[in-house]
Amino acid sequence: MNNDNLNKLITESLAIEEAAAKEAGKLGFMARALVQATLPHSEVDGNEFERTNGAFTLSMLAPSSVGLPYGNIPRLLISWLTTEAVKTRSREVILGDTLTQFMHELDMAPTGGRWGSITRLRDQMTRLFSCFVSCSYVGSNMTGVRNIMIADEANLWWSPKNPDQAALWQSSVRLSERFYEEVIENPVPIDIRALKALRRSPMALDIYCWLTYRLSYLKKPTQIPWGALQTQFGANYATTQEGTRNFKKKFLMHLKKVLLVYPDAKLEDCGQTLLLKPSPTHIPKLYDLK
Incomplete structure (x- = not known):
């Protein structure tokens, strides 16, 4: 990631922290x-x-x-x-x-x-x-x-x-x-500013939307095998140990970008799995479109 893109991501993340999506007129949705x-x-x-x-x-x-x-x-x-x-x-x-x-x-x-x-x-x-x-x-x-x-x-x-x-x-x-x-x-609420900040990376867009949706209802720590994440996000990687390692490396690289716009997401690489922890939702569950 070059300095210009990093600076844009940081700027967007600060703006997101300052104003909720609906209040800023940036409440959007994604197909579940x-x-x-x-x-x-x-x-x-x-x-x-x-x-x-x-x-x-x-x-x-x-x-x-x-x-x-x-x-x-x-x-x-x-x-x-x-x-x-x-x-x-x-x-x-x-x-x-x-x-x-x-x-x-x-x-x-x-x-x-x-x-x-x-x-x-x-x-x-x-x-x-x-x-x-x-x-x-x-x-x-x-x-x-x-x-x-x-x-x-x-x-x-x-x-x-x-x-x-x-x-x-x-x-x-x-x-x-x-x-x-x-x-x-079944619309999935997202922050349009986050989507635009991550727009150069299809995988980062996918990870952001998935985390926003998954963490909105997560009640207890959940471990997801990297192989399962590979079939969901990276079907073009070989279904071998090396292929999964390559996918994991790329996923974690894009996850860093996502965490700049969704810093409250709590997760951890546990070697063979990705651990998701109950986290504050990126978009409030109760929203009013009127």
Whole structure:
């Protein structure tokens, strides 16, 4: 982590300590299913992906011509869409009059070209909204499966060459009924400032959302094997002792960033396991959206 990024993280952490998320107007939400198991961190070969968290499994299937969503952009998109759905109580989410305005909401600066942010955003939006998600739970006495599309329809009317120009029609996304029901019934409260501070690292984003959710209901110290965390957060690592060691090293590196914005999280590396301890919640459990 370079000095500029470290300074930004410290600045954000101080701001978070000074004001609660709701009071600062920065209360956001994340879809619970995508906190329990996460999206790919980097581009995946093929069009299928799977991650597991205990009895819960998240499977993703995308058209082979489009590919799977990956990286930080889909995570920021899902958080923004979830937050808007919870606030407006509407499946129809308006993205803004201009591309620049919407990218500002995601804390992205619009840049053109083949590798520019505009191209990457449109590519990841296409991947995310084309993706089929299956959530399954297999317990000792029951099996449950829920199949979800993020969106039924997406209309993006912006001009990539003129990101500041308003289109004739508003760009919008119509969330699928099942995804909308999931995020309305089970939203995970997060601090948008923390998400933006960690936005350069997909794994740090995942760890922050998971810790915020997991510690909100933790009642007693709980040890989680590193191998289990690997299947949840790092499915691209080899399922060997060396692969788990490499995953653990990377996880702990990103955890340091997360603890800068969530310093009250209490956890400890116990060698073979990560020990979670009851901690103050990062977001108060009782919140009022009105």
